[in-house]
Amino acid sequence: VADLRITDPALTAAQATFRTASDRLAPVVRALQGLDAEVVGAGPLAGKLQDAQELLGAEFGIVGQALAELAGHASQVNAALTQADQQLSRAAGAAR
Amino acid sequence: LNAYARSLPTLEFDPAPGDAGLTRNLARRHFEVAQEARQVLTLVERLDLSALQGRAADALRTVQGTFPPALRNTASAAETLQAAASSWANQLSGFQAEADALERKATAATADHQALQAQQAMLPPGSVVLTDDL
Numbered sequence: 001v002a003d004l005r006i007t008d009p010a011l012t013a014a015q016a017t018f019r020t021a022s023d024r025l026a027p028v029v030r031a032l033q034g035l036d037a038e039v040v041g042a043g044p045l046a047g048k049l050q051d052a053q054e055l056l057g058a059e060f061g062i063v064g065q066a067l068a069e070l071a072g073h074a075s076q077v078n079a080a081l082t083q084a085d086q087q088l089s090r091a092a093g094a095a096r
Numbered sequence: 097l098n099a100y101a102r103s104l105p106t107l108e109f110d111p112a113p114g115d116a117g118l119t120r121n122l123a124r125r126h127f128e129v130a131q132e133a134r135q136v137l138t139l140v141e142r143l144d145l146s147a148l149q150g151r152a153a154d155a156l157r158t159v160q161g162t163f164p165p166a167l168r169n170t171a172s173a174a175e176t177l178q179a180a181a182s183s184w185a186n187q188l189s190g191f192q193a194e195a196d197a198l199e200r201k202a203t204a205a206t207a208d209h210q211a212l213q214a215q216q217a218m219l220p221p222g223s224v225v226l227t228d229d230l
Contacts (some may be wrong), residue, residue, distance in 0.1 A: 017143045041114020077152045
């Protein structure tokens with residue numbers, strides 16, 4: 001009965017990977033927000049560069065947020081599996 | 097007025113404002129952003145969920161599959177910004193060197209003009225002055 005473990009290392013790895021990926025993108029978003037496009041000098045170029053940086057930062061933010069949410073979903077799936085595993089273990093224990 | 101305009105007193109304006117060094121640094125930061133996106137992409141792509149079964153696993157794999165294109169796009173966009181900033185930094189250096197040369201020429205011309213005006217002031221009254229020299 002002890003072998004009836006359904007905890008999946010792949011699921012645990014998924015949680016960790018998505019969480020790590022999300023955590024690594026957060027500083028990227030902050031870095032892009034902190035860049036001074038005015039250094040290029042030419043006004044129109046600085047404006048376009050600033051817009052592009054803001055857009056890119058927003059995209060990184062969206063991807064990072066989605067990765068964090070997926071890590072959360074993976075965690076929920078893992079918790080559901082663990083709960084099912086425990087229930088099965090208890091049922092098997094009672095049947096012995 | 098651009099915050100990075102240089103003082104060119106004779107020209108009275110900076111025709112090539114900006115900071116080439118800081119622009120190169122900006123390009124480096126864009127490169128770092130692109131690198132980080134590529135590393136996160138590798139991280140996500142390396143994750144193997146093929147062993148998982150069931151609808152939840154299918155959903156996880158489907159969502160996982162949406163990240164690589166998004167991360168590739170953001171990395172590519174950051175690389176485009178890096179290339180643009182880097183290229184502009186080189187052009188800006190050239191423009192600023194040209195502006196500096198013009199400033200030096202203008203300063204020399206102003207000095208010549210002032211010297212001629214001083215000479216004219218010392219001429220006896222009624223002297224003929226070639227106005228083109230002034």
